[in-house]
Amino acid sequence: MLGEVNKMNEFSAGIGLRTQHFPHIENRGRIRVDWFEAISENFIDTRGRPFRILEKLRQDFPIALHGVSLNIASSDNLDFQYLEKLKSLYQIIDPFVVSDHMCWTGFNAHQSHDLLPFPRTKEFLQYICEKIEKLQEFMGREFAFENLSAYFDFEEAEFTEAQFINEICERTGSKMLLDINNVFVNAKNFSTDPMEYFRQIDFKHVVQLHIASYSDKGQYLYDTHSGGIYPDLIEIFKKIAPNLKSPKVLMEWDQDIPGLPEVENEVFKLKSLWERL
Amino acid sequence: MKLRQKEILDFITGRSQKLPEGLVFPSKLKSPLASLEIYQKAYRATFFEVLGANFESVWKLMGDDDFLKLCDSFREKHLSKSYNVDDLGLEFPEFIVNSKWHQEIPYLADLASLDRAVFLQFRRAQVEHKSSKISPQSKDLDLRTQQNAFIWLESGFNIFQLWSDLSDDKGFEEIKSLDQGVLVYKANNLLKVMPFNESEMYLVKALLSGLRLSEAVGLCVEVELDLSHLQETLHKLQGIPGLYLVEV
Incomplete structure (x- = not known):
């Protein structure tokens, strides 16, 4: 029987599936988290070992699939060849949430392999909403979109990111993947108040949260996912916790990745905090 | 935009x-x-x-x-x-x-x-290919291949030794000009990288091009290649997923 979402606790803890943890999973090491998130692009072009591990893991755990190449805010049309592969992966894995980023990654079929911001104007809002509607219709399910960490913005922006995502969710029925680290990094870099972002967000759209760490580069904070959760992010979580219902929180750790239990410990810091509130 | x-x-x-x-x-x-x-x-x-x-x-x-x-x-x-x-x-x-x-x-x-x-x-890997169980006998044989099950490479250098030494973090030996074939495939979840010497390489190449065994051997004899280990070479090919030696 597959791992079911409805078995989740009130606070459900997840971690990202990374190759460094494959031996732990294959050797049936102890797993304490409730679910895993896998990067879709790592599994759509292979049916080899990584895919077998994902399938095996799916027997016992719910899986969220998170993409990095949807390119929803690009001037390019949707890539239906890519979407067909994604659809086929969804049919096999049956993820409980599917998501990507509110950004563009390439133009004219040329990829940056990075997550890039766009001008949050009324015109662009209309453009992205139409694209999301086509996407959700083709895929037959709703998507969640993650807020971005960005190192530039556009003068002509008419919405804050929070307002823009709220509006998209309202108009298209899509959801939000709220990345607390990205909000904090952007706020510090652009000298704004991170809590203002959370005051603007309509939490009813939030279906998943990401938490991670950043690197202080002196002149700016860089979203690196290279360590444990900093106290300032824990403070933010404490403040927004009353707005969250059954939060599904994922610890992202992508550089200098430690053993699976250590990554689990990070997300459990938030879980124990949640239980004390 | x-x-x-x-x-x-x-x-x-x-x-x-x-x-x-x-x-x-x-x-x-x-x-x-x-x-x-x-x-x-x-x-x-x-x-x-x-x-x-x-x-x-x-x-x-x-x-x-x-x-x-x-x-x-x-x-x-x-x-x-x-x-x-x-x-x-x-x-x-x-x-x-x-x-x-x-x-x-x-x-x-x-x-x-x-x-x-x-x-x-x-x-x-797109699929897990299964191993062939047909053993090469004395009758004439064809080599049938399954696309993407393996990759065949040819080099004018002893590239396999260099690659394996580097993979094992060993110092590598002198690079020699030497015709060499390398077959890369996966079996039982393990990666296999198999080198073939000059004679073997020409034989395998001829088989992969669609020649029957007798024709491939004839070609190798024409260019005076050493085929004293013919059976050994055919045994090396045995069991490679996606590569089938069939009697004709």
């Missing part, structure tokens, strides 16, 4: 030096350029990371500095067209052939091809 996305992308990927206008930058950064340099550096790092991971023996052979230069040179000429970052290196061996490094290290592209074959067979 198309024009602005093109300007931004061209700047980040180094195809244009014109700083895009109308952008807002983090207040503590000294200049707008410093902001977009974050993306430029990330783009450069992506190439280095992906190529380093998928062409590990090329990296080990060249060392950090020269490999980084090779990656930079590839990045300047190569536009990534795939949503999958791992596809970045699919044209890397062909790029090396046309680069100055090929003049300096004539076996570098062959080594890169072997790395690519390993990546494709081990990490990008």
Whole structure:
């Protein structure tokens, strides 16, 4: 029987599936988290070992699939060849949430392999909403979109990111993947108040949260996912916790990745905090 | 928006030096350029990371500095067209052939091809191929192949020894000019890299081209190749997934 979402606790803890943890999973090491998130692009072009591990893991755990190449805010049309592969992966894995980023990654079929911001104007809002509607219709399910960490913005922006995502969710029925680290990094870099972002967000759209760490580069904070959760992010979580219902929180750790239990410990810091509130 | 996305992308990927206008930058950064340099550096790092991971023996052979230069040179000429970052290196061996490094290290592209074959067979397998159980006997045989089950490479150097020494972090022995075939495949979840000497290589190549065993042997005899280990060579081919020796 597959791992079911409805078995989740009130606070459900997840971690990202990374190759460094494959031996732990294959050797049936102890797993304490409730679910895993896998990067879709790592599994759509292979049916080899990584895919077998994902399938095996799916027997016992719910899986969220998170993409990095949807390119929803690009001037390019949707890539239906890519979407067909994604659809086929969804049919096999049956993820409980599917998501990507509110950004563009390439133009004219040329990829940056990075997550890039766009001008949050009324015109662009209309453009992205139409694209999301086509996407959700083709895929037959709703998507969640993650807020971005960005190192530039556009003068002509008419919405804050929070307002823009709220509006998209309202108009298209899509959801939000709220990345607390990205909000904090952007706020510090652009000298704004991170809590203002959370005051603007309509939490009813939030279906998943990401938490991670950043690197202080002196002149700016860089979203690196290279360590444990900093106290300032824990403070933010404490403040927004009353707005969250059954939060599904994922610890992202992508550089200098430690053993699976250590990554689990990070997300459990938030879980124990949640239980004390 | 198309024009602005093109300007931004061209700047980040180094195809244009014109700083895009109308952008807002983090207040503590000294200049707008410093902001977009974050993306430029990330783009450069992506190439280095992906190529380093998928062409590990090329990296080990060249060392950090020269490999980084090779990656930079590839990045300047190569536009990534795939949503999958791992596809970045699919044209890397062909790029090396046309680069100055090929003049300096004539076996570098062959080594890169072997790395690519390993990546494709081990990490990008589309299906799990099963082993053939037909054993080669004295009757005439055909070699039937299943597409993508294995990759066959040929080199004018003893590329297998170089690759295996580098993979094991051993110092490598002298590179010799030596015709060699290498078959890369996956069996029982393990990667197999099998070298074939000159005689074996011509035989396998002839079989893979569609000749029957008797015809392939005839061809090898014509060019006076040593076929004293014919049975041994056929046994080497036995059991390789996607490669079937059938009686005709």
